[in-house]
Amino acid sequence: MNDPVGTQLLTLIRTADDMKTLRGLRDQFHDQMGSLLSEQPVEQFYNHLNDVHDALIQRTIALSEMQMARLGNGSPPVPYAYILFGSGGRKEQTFSSDQDSGLIYRDPEDEFERDEVKRYFEQFAVTIVQSLQQLGYPPCEGNVISNNLDWNHSLTEWQHKLNGWFEDPNWERVRYLLIVADGRCVYGQEELLSALKRHFYSDMLKNPVIVNHMLSNTMRHKVLIGVFGQLLKEQYGEDAGSLDVKYGAYIPMVNSIRLLAIQAELHETSTLARIQELKARGRLTDEDAQAYTVAFKLFLRLRLMTTEREVDAMYGNNGKLASRRLTKELIDELKTALRVGKKLQRQVHRLMGGKM
Amino acid sequence: MVKKLLLSLGALSLLFPALSYADDPSAAQLNMGLNALWVMVAAILVLLMQGGFILLESGSTRMKNAGHVAGKTIFTLGLCSLIYWAVGYGFTFGADSSEALNKFIGTGSFFFDPSISAGEGDNYPSTIFFIFQLAFASISLSIAWGGFAERAKLSSYLIFTILFTAVIYPVVAHWIWGGGWLAQDGAQDYAGSTVVHLTGALAAFAATVLLKPRIGKFNKDGSANEILGHNQVFSALSVLLLWVGWFGFNAGSALSVGDGFFGYVAFNTQLGAAGGAVAALLISWLVAGKADITSMLNGALAGLVAITASCAFVAPWAAVVIGLVAGVLVFFSVKFFEKMKVDDPIYALSVHGAAGIWGTLANGIFATQELAEKVGVGQGGLIDTGSWHQLWVQFESVVVCGAYVLAASFLILGVMKLVMGFRVTEEQEIIGLDLSEHGTYGYPEQMKKAQQNL
Numbered sequence: 001m002n003d004p005v006g007t008q009l010l011t012l013i014r015t016a017d018d019m020k021t022l023r024g025l026r027d028q029f030h031d032q033m034g035s036l037l038s039e040q041p042v043e044q045f046y047n048h049l050n051d052v053h054d055a056l057i058q059r060t061i062a063l064s065e066m067q068m069a070r071l072g073n074g075s076p077p078v079p080y081a082y083i084l085f086g087s088g089g090r091k092e093q094t095f096s097s098d099q100d101s102g103l104i105y106r107d108p109e110d111e112f113e114r115d116e117v118k119r120y121f122e123q124f125a126v127t128i129v130q131s132l133q134q135l136g137y138p139p140c141e142g143n144v145i146s147n148n149l150d151w152n153h154s155l156t157e158w159q160h161k162l163n164g165w166f167e168d169p170n171w172e173r174v175r176y177l178l179i180v181a182d183g184r185c186v187y188g189q190e191e192l193l194s195a196l197k198r199h200f201y202s203d204m205l206k207n208p209v210i211v212n213h214m215l216s217n218t219m220r221h222k223v224l225i226g227v228f229g230q231l232l233k234e235q236y237g238e239d240a241g242s243l244d245v246k247y248g249a250y251i252p253m254v255n256s257i258r259l260l261a262i263q264a265e266l267h268e269t270s271t272l273a274r275i276q277e278l279k280a281r282g283r284l285t286d287e288d289a290q291a292y293t294v295a296f297k298l299f300l301r302l303r304l305m306t307t308e309r310e311v312d313a314m315y316g317n318n319g320k321l322a323s324r325r326l327t328k329e330l331i332d333e334l335k336t337a338l339r340v341g342k343k344l345q346r347q348v349h350r351l352m353g354g355k356m
Numbered sequence: 357m358v359k360k361l362l363l364s365l366g367a368l369s370l371l372f373p374a375l376s377y378a379d380d381p382s383a384a385q386l387n388m389g390l391n392a393l394w395v396m397v398a399a400i401l402v403l404l405m406q407g408g409f410i411l412l413e414s415g416s417t418r419m420k421n422a423g424h425v426a427g428k429t430i431f432t433l434g435l436c437s438l439i440y441w442a443v444g445y446g447f448t449f450g451a452d453s454s455e456a457l458n459k460f461i462g463t464g465s466f467f468f469d470p471s472i473s474a475g476e477g478d479n480y481p482s483t484i485f486f487i488f489q490l491a492f493a494s495i496s497l498s499i500a501w502g503g504f505a506e507r508a509k510l511s512s513y514l515i516f517t518i519l520f521t522a523v524i525y526p527v528v529a530h531w532i533w534g535g536g537w538l539a540q541d542g543a544q545d546y547a548g549s550t551v552v553h554l555t556g557a558l559a560a561f562a563a564t565v566l567l568k569p570r571i572g573k574f575n576k577d578g579s580a581n582e583i584l585g586h587n588q589v590f591s592a593l594s595v596l597l598l599w600v601g602w603f604g605f606n607a608g609s610a611l612s613v614g615d616g617f618f619g620y621v622a623f624n625t626q627l628g629a630a631g632g633a634v635a636a637l638l639i640s641w642l643v644a645g646k647a648d649i650t651s652m653l654n655g656a657l658a659g660l661v662a663i664t665a666s667c668a669f670v671a672p673w674a675a676v677v678i679g680l681v682a683g684v685l686v687f688f689s690v691k692f693f694e695k696m697k698v699d700d701p702i703y704a705l706s707v708h709g710a711a712g713i714w715g716t717l718a719n720g721i722f723a724t725q726e727l728a729e730k731v732g733v734g735q736g737g738l739i740d741t742g743s744w745h746q747l748w749v750q751f752e753s754v755v756v757c758g759a760y761v762l763a764a765s766f767l768i769l770g771v772m773k774l775v776m777g778f779r780v781t782e783e784q785e786i787i788g789l790d791l792s793e794h795g796t797y798g799y800p801e802q803m804k805k806a807q808q809n810l
Contacts, residue, residue: 222645232645240579 398608420788423798631679632659
C-alpha cells in the first residue's frame with residue numbers, strides 16, 4: 001500500500017492495544033473504503049482490502065498471544081502457523097467475509113509435552129476466534145475454523161489426516177482437500193504450511209476417485225446463465241430478482257481455476273495469480289487467460305456490490321446482487337462474463353476427463 | 357340319468373320361464389345398454405376426479421389447512437348435487453322454455469324426476485345423463501375453490517356452492533351444450549374447456565382478487581414468496597387421478613359407444629396431456645435453470661384442459677401441438693399472475709383459465725372439416741379450411757362466457773363480502789382453517805407442536 005492514509009492505518013492497526021480499538025479502526029476503514037472502489041482497479045482494491053484484513057487478523061493473533069500469557073498459559077510452546085482458508089486464503093475477502101481458518105503447530109520434540117502443547121493451541125484458537133468475532137468476523141457456518149479440533153493439529157497429525165483423506169476419499173473428504181488447497185499462512189511460521197502443501201501434492205491426483213470427486217464438487221455450482229443467454233435470477237423471497245453472484249458466478253470460476261491449479265501443483269492461492277501462473281506454464285492460452293481474468297475481475301467487483309446485512313454486530317452479506325443494481329450495461333457485461341465462466345467450466349470438465 | 361336331467365330341466369323352466377321363452381333383445385336395446393354402461397363408467401371416472409382435486413388442493417397448500425381443504429370438497433360435492441338436482445339441471449337442459457328464452461336459459465325438469473328406465477328410441481337413460489352432467493358441474497365448482505384456498509370462511513363455500521350451481525354454471529352450460537345461442541352458432545367445446553374449466557377458473561379469479569393474497573405471499577416491495585405446498589407426492593398423485601378421470605370426462609362426452617369414436621377422443625386426450633407435461637418440464641428447465649416438478653404437474657393438467665375442447669375435432673398431430681403449447685403457456689401464465697400480484701395457490705387461473713382459453717381457441721385453428729361434420733358441431737378451422745369463421749366463433753364464445761362468469765362471480769362474491777364477510781380473520785388464517793373452521797387439525801400430531809409455538 002503506497003498511499004499515506006493507508007500506511008498510517010496499517011501502522012495504527014499494528015500498534016493497537018486492544019480489540020475495541022481494532023474494531024473502531026475496522027469500522028472507520030470500511031466507511032472510507034466504499035468511495036475508493038470506483039477510483040481503483042478492482043484487483044488493487046482487493047489487495048488493499050485484504051492487506052487490511054490481514055493486518056487486523058495478525059494483530060488480533062498477536063494480542064491473543066499476549067492474553068494467553070496474561071492468563072498464565074505462557075507463550076506458544078512451539079512455532080505455529082495460523083492458516084486462512086476460503087476467500088481469506090485466496091486474498092479475496094470482501095468487506096464481510098467469515099472466518100475460515102485452521103492451525104498447524106510444530107510437533108513438540110518431547111513426547112510428554114504433546115498433550116500440554118495440544119491444550120495450549122486449543123485454548124489459543126478459542127481466544128483468537130472469539131477476538132475475531134469481536135472484530136465482526138462471523139464464524140464459518142461449515143465449521144471450518146481453528147477452534148474446531150478437526151482443523152487444529154500438529155504437522156504430523158495434519159499429514160496423517162491428509163493421508164486418511166487420500167486413502168479413503170469420499171465426497172466430504174475431497175471437499176476438505178479442496179479447502180486445504182486454498183490455505184494461506186497469515187501469521188506464524190510459513191514453513192509449516194509449505195511442508196503440508198508439499199505433502200498435499202504428492203501423487204494425490206493419480207487417484208481417479210479423488211479426481212472425480214474434485215470434478216463433481218467443482219461442477220456443483222452452476223453458472224447462472226440459461227440456454228437462451230438469460231440471467232437465472234432468484235425467483236422468490238426477499239431477494240427475488242437478484243442474482244446470486246457468489247454461487248452463480250464467482251464460486252464456479254474459483255472452483256474451476258482451483259482445480260486447474262491443483263493439477264499443475266501451483267502454490268498460488270489467489271485466483272488471478274493462479275490464472276497468470278497457469279498461463280506462464282502454458283496450461284492456458286493467452287486468450288483464455290485474458291478472458292478469464294476479465295470475467296473474474298468483474299465478478300470480484302460485483303461481489304463488493306452485493307447486498308450487505310449486519311447481523312448481531314457481524315459484517316454479513318448474502319452474496320446476491322439486487323435487481324436495482326443491474327443496469328442495462330451491467331447486464332450485458334455480466335452475460336458475456338458468465339458465458340466465459342461457463343466456457344471455463346466446460347474446459348475444466350474436458351481436461352479432467354469427465355463425461356457429460 | 358336321462359330321466360333326472362329332463363326332470364331338473366323341467367323344474368328350471370318352471371322357475372325361470374324366460375330362460376326358454378324370452379325374445380332376444382333388439383339391436384336398439386343392446387345399443388342403449390352399451391351406451392348406458394359406458395356413460396355410467398365415465399360419470400364414475402369424472403366423480404372420482406374429485407379425489408384428484410382433494411389431493412391437488414391439499415398437497416399444494418399447508419398442513420394447517422389440510423383437513424379443511426380436503427373435507428370441504430366432499431361437503432360441497434354433496435351440496436352441489438342437491439342444488440343441481442333441484443334447479444341446475446333444469447336451467448341447463450330443461451326443455452320447457454319458449455324458443456326465444458331457450459337461447460339464454462332452459463326451464464323445466466326442476467327437482468328432476470326421471471323415468472326409471474330408458475324410453476323407446478332413447479340412446480341412454482336420462483338418470484345416467486344426469487349423473488354425468490352433475491359430475492361436470494361439481495368439477496367446475498371444485499376448480500373455483502382454487503381461488504378460495506387457505507383463507508375463505510367456510511360459510512362462503514356454502515353460499516357460493518348454491519349460487520354457482522344454480523345460476524353461474526348452468527347458464528354457460530346451456531349456452532354451449534343445452535341448445536342455447538352459442539350452440540346454435542356452432543361453438544365447439546367438446547367436453548368443456550370453456551364450460552367447465554374456464555368457468556371454474558374465472559370464478560376462482562374473482563374470489564382470489566376479492567379475498568386478496570394470503571398472508572406472507574407478497575413482500576412490501578412487491579416480490580413474491582414461494583408458499584410451498586405440504587406434500588408434493590399428493591400433488592403428483594392428484595395429477596394421475598385427474599389424468600385417468602379425464603378419460604371419462606372427454607371420451608365419456610361422446611355419450612355413446614356406437615362406432616367406437618370415443619376411443620379416438622381418448623387417444624387425443626392422452627397425446628394432449630403428454631405434450632403438456634413434457635413441454636412444461638422442459639420450459640421450466642430452460643428458463644429457470646431448474647426442472648420444476650410443480651410446473652410439470654401444471655403442464656400435464658394444462659394439456660388435459662386444453663385438449664378437452666378439441667379432442668374430438670383435431671388430428672393427432674394437432675393434439676400434440678395443443679398439449680405442448682398448453683405446457684409452455686401455463687408456465688408463463690403462472691409467472692404473469694405472480695407479477696400481477698394475484699395469489700393463485702392451486703394455479704387454477706393458469707391451469708384451467710389460460711389453458712381453457714387456449715384449448716377453446718385451438719379448435720378454430722386445428723379443427724378439421726371431417727371431424728366437425730362427424731361430431732355435428734361447427735366447421736373446420738383455419739388450417740384445414742382456410743376460413744377464419746370457426747376461430748371467430750370460438751373467440752366469441754370465450755369472450756361472452758368469460759364476461760358472464762366474471763361479472764356474475766364478482767357480483768355474487770362482492771355482495772357476500774359486504775354482507776357476511778368473505779375472509780377469515782388474520783389470527784384464524786395464521787392458526788389455520790382446520791382449527792378455526794372445524795376445531796381439529798387434519799394432522800393433529802404434527803400440528804400440535806406448531807400450535808405450542810404460536
